[in-house]
Amino acid sequence: MESYTFVADEKARIDKWVSDRGEWSRSQVQEWIKTGALLVNGSAVKANYKLQVGDEVEVNVPEAVELEVLPEDIPLEIVFEDEDVIVVNKARGMVVHPAAGHTSGTLVNALLYHCDDLSGINGVKRPGIVHRIDKDTTGLLMVAKNDLAHESLASQLKDKTIKREYIALVHGELVHELGTIEAPIGRDTNDRQRMTVTDRNAKEAVTHFRLLERYKDFTLVECKLETGRTHQIRVHMRYIGHPLAGDPKYGPRRTIDLGGQALHAATLGFHHPRTKEWMEFEAPLPEDFNAELAKLDKIEKTR
Template structure:
């Protein structure tokens, strides 16, 4: 077994299943930990145990972390909605349902696979799995994404994101009728200790997160808002809107389920602005709402007119 590293810990006072406990200790998913346990990569007091092993709080645990297997990322002829392109950057209007870069369970059909077919000159700063990717949007979030075609562009765009000088506006349909016109949510976001696949507002192992929002329209039981990101944490808008009591419509992870016939959250990256990494010119782009969101909002308007 090729081992990249060995992680050992004294689990004093720990209780419950070992797979859940281990996933809470590091940036590991529970499914990943379960795979390691099944493969015999985890030892408790020198012996291999199953994922459902119940801890007593006196164990010494050793995790043999397997060496990461490098994925072969292949170009794929997938249509792209290219909003802008030059020798330094590409701006893509990503469709809902497309994963941005390959990962376990998504080695094909991603934006990166499509980009590799579209052009060969992508920045290599993020390695072979994420060439050119400066920032991400969730699989079921549609809209604008900037991609770097060389390292100069990548460094410039990444610095602009860090300096908070880019413009990123999202349109969201949320549950509930927000009573005020403007708001700012300033609440730290970190991984949910009870579910490693979810993020939450927490003071533990969190990062500062700020979202500004503006009400665009109200309907019975719903509000359309424009959200402006000051930071870019994982699932930030989805987590923040849920935190203030107005979760996104269609969001299977953070909102009420099956309230609309949508596959995933009603969230669209509508506006993207940044300084061109070579010329210094300010570039700004807009992408119209996808048909699914437009339809759901039109149905809300129709119900309002009929009532």
């Protein structure tokens, strides 16, 4: 069990105030309040308790229950594999690794069935996982089969030498053909499940974009990641007024029905962990993405 002590610096509702001070959802905090794991001035309170300045808040975070991750016979599209690395083309709707609410059917479950020699650096729930893409984002993902590979790929991510290019369909007619979005991203204090551009507890985030095709009311763009923040492309494109089509979290209510955001990890390049050879892979747009593009009216051909 981990314990944290805070001193209230404002008058606020207890569950919201505490969730803003850690990587905890408001529902998690409310559950801890119910079970007595959260105390104010040594006493239990209700979730709607209004903090007073100077109140001492004690949070006793329960030990996480370790998930048992089991191999599952789930089809995978493997683009490349050797003794060190697997590159997969992830399907829409597949979560990368187990977490609360998604304990099976993940990419990790499928990988464990396919091979049992994944790196252990990220623990039992995320074996081999060096980076992630969202559940409803399709495309290329690299997985480490041993710790040597994991350390090398993670280092390349940190040094920003991995090539990651995405194709996205966004709302509106983008004016600029090229651009760079430099805007820090952090958790949205009003909704812990969302990220936003903010100066509060934020990290550097840089996205480069290039216009590919203009359509009536939409634009197809290529986005190149310089950093890899949670939901980065989705947040950045919304920030400049062009949210991703089909995005249920950051897009408008009236959008295309794609079962998720129109975002595809199309290109992935890195230096092989063992041979140091540059390797680059491409994955074509999935059929459902192409089908939506076919329904749109092109304005002009730019490339």
